[in-house]
Amino acid sequence: xxxxxxxxxTEIFSSIQGEGLRxxxxxxxxxxxxxxxxxxxxxxxxxxxxxxxxxxxEILKRVEKENKKFPSEWVCLTGGEPxxxxxxxxxxxxxxxxxxxxxxxxxxxxxxxxVDWYTLSPKPPEYFFRTEFTDKAKEVKLVxxxxxxxxxxxxxxxAFPEKVPxxxxxxxxxxxSLDKGMELLKTSLIRGLKNIKVSLQLxxxxxxx
Ligand code: SF4
Numbered sequence: 641x642x643x644x645x646x647x648x649x650t651e652i653f654s655s656i657q658g659e660g661l662r663x664x665x666x667x668x669x670x671x672x673x674x675x676x677x678x679x680x681x682x683x684x685x686x687x688x689x690x691x692x693x694x695x696x697x698e699i700l701k702r703v704e705k706e707n708k709k710f711p712s713e714w715v716c717l718t719g720g721e722p723x724x725x726x727x728x729x730x731x732x733x734x735x736x737x738x739x740x741x742x743x744x745x746x747x748x749x750x751x752x753x754x755v756d757w758y759t760l761s762p763k764p765p766e767y768f769f770r771t772e773f774t775d776k777a778k779e780v781k782l783v784x785x786x787x788x789x790x791x792x793x794x795x796x797x798x799a800f801p802e803k804v805p806x807x808x809x810x811x812x813x814x815x816x817s818l819d820k821g822m823e824l825l826k827t828s829l830i831r832g833l834k835n836i837k838v839s840l841q842l843x844x845x846x847x848x849x
Contacts, residue, residue: 647725648673648691650684651849652702654710658843660759660779660807662742666712668703669849670730675721677746679763681785681811687720696730700737714757716742723749731755747773767792774800781807781839784821790831793824797833807839 650671657667671684673691682688694702703715715734717727723745731741731753742757747769760777762769764787780796782788788808796806808824810817821838828836843849 644695644697645726645729646693646695647699647727647730649694649699650687650691650720652699652706653849654706654712655843655849656846657714657716657742658841658846659744659809660781660839661805662714662757663839663842665714666710667714667716667742668706668710668712668739669716669718670699670703670722672717672719672722672725672727674724675719675746676724676748677721677763679783679785681783683812684718684720696733699730700733703734703739704737713738713740714742715739716744718744721746721749723751727751728753745773762796764788767795769799777804779805779807781809784808784810784817784824788820788824790824790827793828793836794831794833797828797836802834805835805837806833807837809839809841813841813844 650673652670654668657663657665671687673687675688722743740756743755744759747760747762750770750772757778758776759779759781760773761781764785777800780800808821810821825838
């Protein structure tokens with residue numbers, strides 16, 4: 641008998657989406673374990689390793705249970721990097737259950753999936769992203785790290801359609817990064833770049849997951 645498909649999961653929890661254009665909307669998070677990058681500023685290092693192997697049916701059961709506590713029509717697959725695991729079956733079944741799907745990805749991996757909302761977050765030093773995402777991204781989120789500069793923002797603006805916002809997200813709402821984010825916004829505007837925004841992490845202000 642074929643074994644059921646399993647995924648390594650760090651946590652499943654309901655909250656609000658703290659980042660990006662969907663900020664403030666109730667969202668159920670599935671945090672997948674593992675990442676192919678090792679960013680210094682990563683605030684989810686605990687998801688790099690460990691995790692629990694769960695079959696898709698068990699994940700769906702846990703989603704249903706969580707969703708009773710804090711109902712949401714959105715599920716966000718995050719990590720770690722969710723696209724280093726084969727998430728197709730999970731997404732298809734969540735959609736059959738009427739959920740809308742967001743994926744937060746560093747954009748280095750690609751799978752052809754029925755996703756409603758891709759949040760891309762290319763990472764330093766290369767800020768590489770798979771070009772299959774250029775007409776699929778709903779937003780591009782750049783952490784305001786030590787490495788981020790105007791040339792990278794320009795590169796992202798050139799790569800994605802103007803309707804896709806480039807969000808400058810200060811690193812964990814730290815003062816130096818908040819200041820740098822505002823300065824980068826100003827210099828982007830002076831250069832004539834369109835649809836660049838600063839974006840704070842709402843869940844950190846609320847001190848929730
Ligand atoms: S890509 Fe994201 S999850 Fe992976 S190390 Fe970087 S910040 Fe952490």
